[in-house]
Amino acid sequence: xxxxxxxxxxxxxxxxxxxxxxxxxxxxxxxxxxxxxxxxxxxxxxxxxxxxxxxxxxxxxxxxxxxxxxxxxxxxxxxxxxxxxxxxxxxxxxxxxxxxxxxxxxxxxxxxxxxxxxxxxxxxxxxxxxxxxxxxxxxxxxxxxxxxxxxxxxxxxxxxxxxxxxxxxxxxxxxxxxxxxxxxxxxxxxxxxxxxxxxxxxxxxxxxxxxxxxxxxxxxxxxxxxxxxxxxxxxxxxxxxxxxxxxxxxxxxxxxxxxxxxxxxxxxxxxxxxxxxxxxxxxxxxxxxxxxxxxxxxxxxxxxxxxxxxxxxxxxxxxxxxxxxxxxxxxxxxxxxxxxxxxxxxx
Amino acid sequence: xxxxxxxxxxxxxxxxxxxxxxxxxxxxxxxxxxxxxxxxxxxxxxxxxxxxxxxxxxxxxxxxxxxxxxxxxxxxxxxxxxxxxxxxxxxxxxxxxxxxxxxxxxxxxxxxxxxxxxxxxxxxxxxxxxxxx
Numbered sequence: 001x002x003x004x005x006x007x008x009x010x011x012x013x014x015x016x017x018x019x020x021x022x023x024x025x026x027x028x029x030x031x032x033x034x035x036x037x038x039x040x041x042x043x044x045x046x047x048x049x050x051x052x053x054x055x056x057x058x059x060x061x062x063x064x065x066x067x068x069x070x071x072x073x074x075x076x077x078x079x080x081x082x083x084x085x086x087x088x089x090x091x092x093x094x095x096x097x098x099x100x101x102x103x104x105x106x107x108x109x110x111x112x113x114x115x116x117x118x119x120x121x122x123x124x125x126x127x128x129x130x131x132x133x134x135x136x137x138x139x140x141x142x143x144x145x146x147x148x149x150x151x152x153x154x155x156x157x158x159x160x161x162x163x164x165x166x167x168x169x170x171x172x173x174x175x176x177x178x179x180x181x182x183x184x185x186x187x188x189x190x191x192x193x194x195x196x197x198x199x200x201x202x203x204x205x206x207x208x209x210x211x212x213x214x215x216x217x218x219x220x221x222x223x224x225x226x227x228x229x230x231x232x233x234x235x236x237x238x239x240x241x242x243x244x245x246x247x248x249x250x251x252x253x254x255x256x257x258x259x260x261x262x263x264x265x266x267x268x269x270x271x272x273x274x275x276x277x278x279x280x281x282x283x284x285x286x287x288x289x290x291x292x293x294x295x296x297x298x299x300x301x302x303x304x305x306x307x308x309x310x311x312x313x314x315x316x317x318x319x320x321x322x323x324x325x326x327x328x329x330x331x332x333x334x335x336x337x338x339x340x341x342x343x344x345x346x347x
Numbered sequence: 348x349x350x351x352x353x354x355x356x357x358x359x360x361x362x363x364x365x366x367x368x369x370x371x372x373x374x375x376x377x378x379x380x381x382x383x384x385x386x387x388x389x390x391x392x393x394x395x396x397x398x399x400x401x402x403x404x405x406x407x408x409x410x411x412x413x414x415x416x417x418x419x420x421x422x423x424x425x426x427x428x429x430x431x432x433x434x435x436x437x438x439x440x441x442x443x444x445x446x447x448x449x450x451x452x453x454x455x456x457x458x459x460x461x462x463x464x465x466x467x468x469x470x471x472x473x474x475x476x477x478x479x480x
Contacts, residue, residue: 001410001411001412001413002402002405002410002411002412002413003412003413003414003415004398004402004412005414005415005417006417008438008439009438010438010439011382014382014383015361015364016365016368016373016374016375016376016384017368017373017374017384017390020382020383020384021380021381021382021383022383024386024394026398026401026402026405028405028410030410044408045408048401048404048405048408051404052397052400052401052404056397056400057397086356086360087356087360107423128401130386130394132397133373133390133393133394133397134364136393137364137367137368137371137373138364141367141371142356143353143355143356143363144353145353145366145367145370145371146367146370146371146373146389148393151396151400152393152396152397153393153396154389154392154393154395154396204353204370204371204372205371205372205389206371206389286360286361287359287360287361287362288359288360289356289357289360
């Protein structure tokens with residue numbers, strides 16, 4: 001089962017969407033007859049989160065297992081998706097837990113097995129919250145304001161009619177409403193607000209496409225289309241606009257994902273010693289930025305997590321798969337480990 | 348909302364974020380309640396789209412929606428704490444209601460999973476996955 005609800009968590013330091021005393025989330029809970037089924041379910045829901053992050057939010061993520069020190073206390077294993085914000089800090093965007101039989105035992109939740117015996121259930125839980133919106137904002141927005149991927153933009157296109165004289169107003173507005181209706185755009189017909197102020201207004205609110213229509217466009221049967229993320233303008237015949245918009249939105253969705261993916265890749269570094277990890281991350285803050293994901297061989301041991309905490313870094317997760325796969329020696333204990341983990345500063 | 352300049356990301360990323368959230372009409376701090384936010388129309392519309400994308404996928408993987416109580420008796424949380432090592436709830440407790448001091452009630456929206464224990468499945472057949480309580 002799943003529930004959509006509000007949650008209260010007493011927090012000392014708050015940041016809108018990222019950490020607030022009350023927030024909105026969903027929490028899924030399932031119970032299974034076997035541990036294998038529960039693990040399969042926890043991973044299936046992690047995949048669902050990763051798909052929404054990447055395909056809908058255009059935010060690339062790394063799927064992985066939390067270390068013992070970082071996992072949810074009630075879980076055998078916690079899985080997470082981790083995204084990189086534009087300042088290089090990590091954001092845990094979703095978690096899925098293999099709860100084992102911990103809660104089943106605590107609350108005596110049993111089922112009758114095939115053999116007729118009572119057995120304790122194996123549970124999972126998984127959740128994402130309004131924190132995702134913080135991640136969305138910090139993935140794509142720029143110095144002009146909000147940038148939203150088309151799939152999550154409440155308004156996809158706004159048409160700003162431009163006219164100076166009274167005799168221009170009628171025909172421009174008439175055409176603006178006709179075109180807007182055809183393409184499902186909103187017309188910004190506010191009186192007393194200049195076109196410039198209107199462009200500024202929608203730019204800050206992250207509307208993916210802004211269309212301009214003035215008397216000259218009317219005469220030439222053209223319309224101007226401006227993309228929020230790149231700022232590029234194209235002038236095209238009014239007859240082509242309906243077909244062009246879905247194509248531009250689709251391209252914008254892909255470009256935002258690619259830009260975020262490129263940023264993640266160019267800010268992911270390998271390190272082979274603890275001093276190297278420390279020198280990369282020591283000065284990183286949410287304000288100054290310059291954060292990186294540092295891939296290093298580190299053992300899943302709370303003592304290692306504690307060592308990283310000395311410079312406020314954490315192991316984000318142990319990736320399920322990635323291009324840095326391969327065994328090595330732990331840079332803290334010297335013991336052999338299976339693969340590199342993601343070390344970063346995080347929200 | 349008055350439109351003021353947005354701090355460049357390179358100058359102060361945290362200040363930039365705050366500016367984008369405010370100027371984008373996404374949310375604002377709830378001045379009357381410390382630490383809480385008002386999710387504004389643009390922000391809530393984004394959340395609704397995100398909810399729809401997630402919810403469709405939850406249904407497609409055989410999950411149904413339910414709603415559990417906001418209030419959980421304190422004894423339930425203590426029970427969880429006994430079984431789960433390292434459990435430290437950042438929860439709020441309701442101590443007064445109806446003009447009287449309470450002994451039993453805890454307000455925590457955080458761990459509604461306890462509610463599921465109340466409606467534990469019984470008499471189910473082997474191999475069944477209790478996706479839906």
